[in-house]
Amino acid sequence: MPHARQDSAPHSIARPATRDDVLVNVANFTWVNGFDLYDIAPGVPAWTEYFAKASLGPTGQLEIPAEVDRCSVHGDKVWGASFDDGPSEFTHYVQEYFKTKSLLTTFFVVGSQVAMFPSVLKDSFDAGHAIAIHTWSHNKLPSLTDDQIIAEFVLGAKSIADTLGVYPKYFRPPYGESDERVIRLAATVGLTSVVWSADSGDSVDEVDISETLTNEIVPANFARFVAEHRDQDISLQHDLREYEAKIASTAMDILLTGGYNILPIHKCLDDANPYGNNILKGFFESGQFENKEAVLPPLSVTSTSPNAPPSSSKSLGVETAKTGNAAITNTAATPTKSSSANPIGHYYSFLASLATLAAVALVV
Secondary structure, rough: OOOOOOOOOOOOOOOOHHHHHHHHHHHHOHHOOOOOOOOOOOOOOHHHHHHHHOOOOOOOOEEEOEEEOOOOOOOEEEEEEEEEEEOOOOOOHHHHHHHHHOOOOEEEEEEHHHHOOOHHHHHHHHOOOEEEEOOOOOOOOOHHHHHHHHHHHHHHHHHHHHOOOOOOOEEEEEEHHHHHHHHHHHOOOOOOEOOOOOOOOEEEEEEEEOOHHHHHHHHHHHHHHHHHHOOOOOEEEEEOOHHHOOOHHHHHHHHHOOOEEOOOOOHOOOOOOOOOHHHHHHHHHHHEEEEEEEEOOOOOOOOOOOOOOOOOOOHHOEEEEEEEOOOOOOOOOOOOHHHHHHHHHHHHHHHHHOOOOOOHOOOO
């Protein structure tokens, strides 16, 4: 079990405090123009075709990593910790707790949230936490077209790359909902899907539960995990709302008392580095992000430290699919957008409206 260390100096978290701060943050992401916060990312066929070609190996095959829901590294009481839906004005509760314990976790971040709270994301990254993609708008991916799914990955990755300069290799589908098509499309973007095996219970069936219930359900669930002698699990928690972020310390303390070794997701998958996605890096450096009409030749890039990909991908389980001419067609049903199914958009709807106006103002 990691040794708990109490830092002598408090950690100061820089985070937006007012609506004006949020507006300024979004305005700094000039490319957001045309990509409304929390609206489904508009599909760009040229992007989909670019990735279909860029992801092929020399034999014309696409490697599709299996979806991950448990840790693969061997050890005594290994536990993968993860937090979804941030960054937010409440992420600092999670950051501060993990700092006092000298531990690290993984944040699966929503791109539109990053646009509003980039300094919070940078705080997490600078502290050593791993950052992974949780799409742009937090909509259910299986209901989207191929082009929209790719755009959700692209905009989520763009918000992270512009803020931190890294290209993640892992993503989590919103609500944990994916299918063979989603996982295959993610593979063309160089992404591996990571879900979970231990749900904290801090949100249930897309409906926000009360703070009182959260403070009862989450500790009870983690106490049950320990009593069941669970091992190599990946847990799901959130840092969007205050009560979700605050209960993190209680949950993690239960694991530590039970003797668990808490790790960020890439570490529990025996992966030395959560970044180094050369397919995404090549996409942005090629100019294809800006070019939404013509399909540009795939750009081959080489990562340099600290983003070089490790050689431990064998632990994820990889299958190979023949893609022929690499054409990927849109086979999903036309999506029906439902704001009530999106807890993030529901929670920050007033900020989203203001931020969209600010983005539009940039081109007026």
